[in-house]
Amino acid sequence: MDKEKIKTTVILRGIGVSPGIVSGRAYVLDRCDVQALHIKMESDEALSKETERFQQALADSEMQLRGIKDRLEDGEGIGPLFINVQIMILRDRKFVESTVNYIRENRINAEWALNLTISKYRDIFSRIDDSYIKGRIKDIEDVAQLVFRYLSDERCERVADIPEKVILVARDLSPADTVQIKSDKILGFATDVGSKTSHTAIVARAIEIPATVGLETITREVMTDDIVIVDGTSGVVIVNPDPEILKRYEEKKRHYLVLEENLLREAHLPAVTKDNHRIGIGANIEFSDEIASAVLHGANGIGLFRTEFIYINKERLPTEEEHFMHYTQVVRGDGIKWATIRTFDLGGDKFISDPRLSDEMNPAMGLRAVRYCLREVELFKVQIRAILRASVYGNTGILIPMISGVQEIKTVKKIISEVQDNLRAEGIPFNEKTKLGIMIEVPSAVVIAEYLAREVDFFSIGTNDLIQYTLAIDRVNERVDYLYQPCHPAVLRLIQHVVNAGHQAGIKVAICGEMAGDPLYTLVLEGLGLDSLSMTPLAIPRVKKIMRESTLKESKELVAKVMTFTEPQEIEQHLRTYMVQRFPELCPLTNE
Amino acid sequence: MCVRLMKLEKVFTLKNELGLHARVAAMLVNVGSRYSSAISFEKDGMVADGSSILDILTLACPKGSSFIIKAEGDDAGAVMEEFDRLIESKFGED
Numbered sequence: 295m296d297k298e299k300i301k302t303t304v305i306l307r308g309i310g311v312s313p314g315i316v317s318g319r320a321y322v323l324d325r326c327d328v329q330a331l332h333i334k335m336e337s338d339e340a341l342s343k344e345t346e347r348f349q350q351a352l353a354d355s356e357m358q359l360r361g362i363k364d365r366l367e368d369g370e371g372i373g374p375l376f377i378n379v380q381i382m383i384l385r386d387r388k389f390v391e392s393t394v395n396y397i398r399e400n401r402i403n404a405e406w407a408l409n410l411t412i413s414k415y416r417d418i419f420s421r422i423d424d425s426y427i428k429g430r431i432k433d434i435e436d437v438a439q440l441v442f443r444y445l446s447d448e449r450c451e452r453v454a455d456i457p458e459k460v461i462l463v464a465r466d467l468s469p470a471d472t473v474q475i476k477s478d479k480i481l482g483f484a485t486d487v488g489s490k491t492s493h494t495a496i497v498a499r500a501i502e503i504p505a506t507v508g509l510e511t512i513t514r515e516v517m518t519d520d521i522v523i524v525d526g527t528s529g530v531v532i533v534n535p536d537p538e539i540l541k542r543y544e545e546k547k548r549h550y551l552v553l554e555e556n557l558l559r560e561a562h563l564p565a566v567t568k569d570n571h572r573i574g575i576g577a578n579i580e581f582s583d584e585i586a587s588a589v590l591h592g593a594n595g596i597g598l599f600r601t602e603f604i605y606i607n608k609e610r611l612p613t614e615e616e617h618f619m620h621y622t623q624v625v626r627g628d629g630i631k632w633a634t635i636r637t638f639d640l641g642g643d644k645f646i647s648d649p650r651l652s653d654e655m656n657p658a659m660g661l662r663a664v665r666y667c668l669r670e671v672e673l674f675k676v677q678i679r680a681i682l683r684a685s686v687y688g689n690t691g692i693l694i695p696m697i698s699g700v701q702e703i704k705t706v707k708k709i710i711s712e713v714q715d716n717l718r719a720e721g722i723p724f725n726e727k728t729k730l731g732i733m734i735e736v737p738s739a740v741v742i743a744e745y746l747a748r749e750v751d752f753f754s755i756g757t758n759d760l761i762q763y764t765l766a767i768d769r770v771n772e773r774v775d776y777l778y779q780p781c782h783p784a785v786l787r788l789i790q791h792v793v794n795a796g797h798q799a800g801i802k803v804a805i806c807g808e809m810a811g812d813p814l815y816t817l818v819l820e821g822l823g824l825d826s827l828s829m830t831p832l833a834i835p836r837v838k839k840i841m842r843e844s845t846l847k848e849s850k851e852l853v854a855k856v857m858t859f860t861e862p863q864e865i866e867q868h869l870r871t872y873m874v875q876r877f878p879e880l881c882p883l884t885n886e
Numbered sequence: 887m888c889v890r891l892m893k894l895e896k897v898f899t900l901k902n903e904l905g906l907h908a909r910v911a912a913m914l915v916n917v918g919s920r921y922s923s924a925i926s927f928e929k930d931g932m933v934a935d936g937s938s939i940l941d942i943l944t945l946a947c948p949k950g951s952s953f954i955i956k957a958e959g960d961d962a963g964a965v966m967e968e969f970d971r972l973i974e975s976k977f978g979e980d
Contacts, residue, residue: 388941419943422944422946424948426905427943430943
């Protein structure tokens with residue numbers, strides 16, 4: 295089994311003590327490299343203690359694997375083969391006896407003995423012709439890694455040799471640790487314990503690296519070399535993010551780096567152009583912890599609350615109460631006027647977490663989002679019910695992703711109305727005026743936008759997927775990355791068509807892709823007539839300032855001009871030149 | 887007391903597509919573990935402990951290869967029958 299693939303995303307919340315966002319490889323400080331530990335044992339007593347340690351580490355490892363297995367089996371009963379095989383290896387008489395014999399006969403520590411056992415099997419398996427069976431050595435190595443981890447947990451305290459450019463993960467950092475740390479070596483801190491005034495926090499702020507403390511379990515969740523994102527602003531840490539999340543955070547990081555203080559001071563000012571055209575500004579968030587930052591950066595509302603984190607990597611499906619708790623925290627968030635909650639936007643593979651399943655799918659075009667919800671109606675109803683219940687506490691919108699035709703939204707409406715009937719029957723309050731909107735991200739939805747507009751209260755254009763589907767490019771495939779062109783004339787015309795169709799039907803049209811947060815496109819989107827833009831919080835101050843300094847008239851002229859070009863490069867070049875000249879202080883970042 | 891110690895051995899040919907891979911080895915070990923008989927697998931003079939998945943894997947039997955299963959104990963007949971069924975059914979593959 296590929297070790298990378300069985301890594302699951304874990305989200306931890308702590309206290310953000312030093313602002314900024316960073317992603318990189320983790321280095322776990324309190325687990326040293328025990329594999330290299332070679333100790334000769336003098337006394338028989340020490341030897342029997344080593345044997346005991348080994349047996350205990352086997353038992354602990356098995357317990358952990360059984361825990362994972364139980365979780366996987368709660369999914370859809372797809373037998374987690376690799377786990378079963380790994381458990382069998384842990385219990386394998388030959389494997390265990392071999393290691394115990396090495397301890398006793400060579401009078402060595404358990405780690406060294408385990409290393410000898412692995413070498414022995416490496417040797418045996420390397421002589422096998424069958425490449426499949428040859429590859430099973432990986433299972434033995436994975437199992438051994440787990441056992442090493444348990445062996446190390448109680449033996450090791452500290453290691454001074456920290457590699458370059460890592461995110462340091464530790465239970466806590468003492469002054470003795472931090473004096474050894476050179477700021478250019480460490481990208482960020484993530485610790486189990488601590489507070490805003492703890493030593494770690496002070497050091498992090500002093501050397502200006504992002505840090506989140508008080509994560510409680512980070513040292514248990516992370517292994518050295520795992521990819522970790524530390525958001526020291528909102529206090530969120532994400533372990534083993536999938537490529538999509540990583541990409542989103544790269545974007546956040548970019549915005550963070552260029553955000554100047556004076557922009558932040560003006561962030562609360564409204565996005566009203568000089569000729570008095572007002573545009574709504576929303577924030578895209580995935581945790582309610584981000585609301586304070588969103589408001590600070592000038593969001594009027596939450597334009598996109600992603601709900602996937604409520605589902606993924608849970609031991610079971612979230613209950614209605616869990617959903618409800620998350621949604622009420624968002625809709626009643628301090629300082630926001632509205633919140634749009636997007637329903638489940640993943641495929642079933644994300645919470646069954648079977649690596650083989652996700653492997654076989656083309657996830658972008660598979661059974662996901664509304665398609666999955668319409669197949670797993672009960673799962674969908676739980677979410678809808680929770681959103682409706684939360685709607686009492688604030689101005690709430692429901693946003694359905696990946697709609698491709700009228701029938702889908704009709705079915706969704708039927709389900710929502712059933713849920714509403716049930717709530718009424720049970721006497722549970724909800725806001726009857728909760729708005730229903732759809733993501734416009736599938737090209738077919740653009741083409742029939744006038745029909746869809748009759749069914750819903752608002753549109754939200756998801757440019758990331760719309761661009762991907764329209765230009766037929768896989769966003770995570772680097773070889774076709776160059777084709778990802780928000781400036782493509784086709785993309786701009788699709789957005790224009792959606793805005794016109796929405797406005798003709800009298801509904802609002804928002805945009806919530808990455809494009810919305812890129813200042814290069816601010817005037818174009820303004821000129822295309824979008825009613826609101828929702829973006830990552832850190833992008834807001836700059837986009838708002840551009841709007842405040844512009845006129846709707848000029849942005850409409852700009853749109854008219856770019857619509858005369860036939861090539862994406864021409865459009866991009868024209869926009870770049872225009873924006874840099876027009877807003878020299880606000881748009882330098884577009885020349886990355 | 888009447889305990890009949892049985893010693894059985896039988897040659898099997900693997901008909902499933904992947905040969906003796908991890909899933910199959912796991913199934914064989916699981917079957918054996920439900921019986922008290924001592925079980926061993928043999929191929930080309932190599933002997934594998936029937937209770938060790940790693941031993942069985944190292945026999946490296948591809949599709950179509952033959953190997954011997956030996957069972958020794960008072961339920962040797964029953965366990966051999968179950969091995970027979972399992973291997974005949976191609977371990978539920980296809």
